Amino acid sequence: MKSSVITFPGSNCDRDMEVALKKFGFKNKMVWHADAELPKSDLVVLPGGFSYGDYLRCGSMASKSKIMNSVINFANSGGMVMGICNGFQILVETGLVPGVLLRNKYLEFICKNVFVKINNKQNKYFKNVNNEVLEFHIAHNEGNYFCTKDQLKEIEDNNQIAINYCDENGKVEDKFNPNGSIKNIAGIFNKEKNVLGMMPHPERMIDTSLSGEDGSLFFKNLINNLK
């Protein structure tokens, strides 16, 4: 399985993502934002970081990069595209997934482990994950998911919510919402479920000596689903 990780000026989780992808069997290529062509890929990842210093709105500049035309075409033809953290912010700015990510409700940069409940397993990202709840890491200032009422209705009607913030038992409640996101949304799909944007970083949970293992579960499962 071939993956591509896009590096934008200011990306800082691109190499961690590559380590994670390689660890679980992907042949990965790092792709520079100014390139026009995407290498042949089974998965494209927009990594976390602070592309273009978060100028104007997080992800807005990166969403207009040269490489993004190829990424958008790839996604629109059914290719798997995953945006993590700043990558999620870039995805919403392209319009590939609906909504926006606002400043966290309590204006704090949040850096901690959280639990997320998988809301939809009928897709290549979460199919066959045995767990209902995963422990991931978040580190963001703008992760407060917002969309219009009409968009929310569409998102719910199409079962586009991927994961919600919850407690360790999978209870999705306001008090387990770290940043003020509507409906505790931590990640969403496009309608077709080939594009996933999420704030948590699975690539930070791939080594028991450093953190947890739930990222390993996620990546192992992902590569199997793509085979």
Add this chain to the structure above:
Amino acid sequence: MKISIIITLKKDVLDPQGKVIQQTLNGMGFDDVNEVRQGKYFEIDTKHNDKDKAKAKVDEMCKKLLANLVIENYKIIDPK
């Protein structure tokens, strides 16, 4: 021709920064502040001399990059 744009958050979008500014103003003794909403201001020097052409281009820029219409409104100010 220079064109100015003001971008504001839509009414029902939470503005945590505006809220903190309001609380600070209240704390400083400005009891007369009900609410603060923070926005953005741009000045764009375009190559156009025709006002309508310049405004039309800036309108396109707002839609494509400067504003996110899910959460923001924009207003193009008539050049003097």
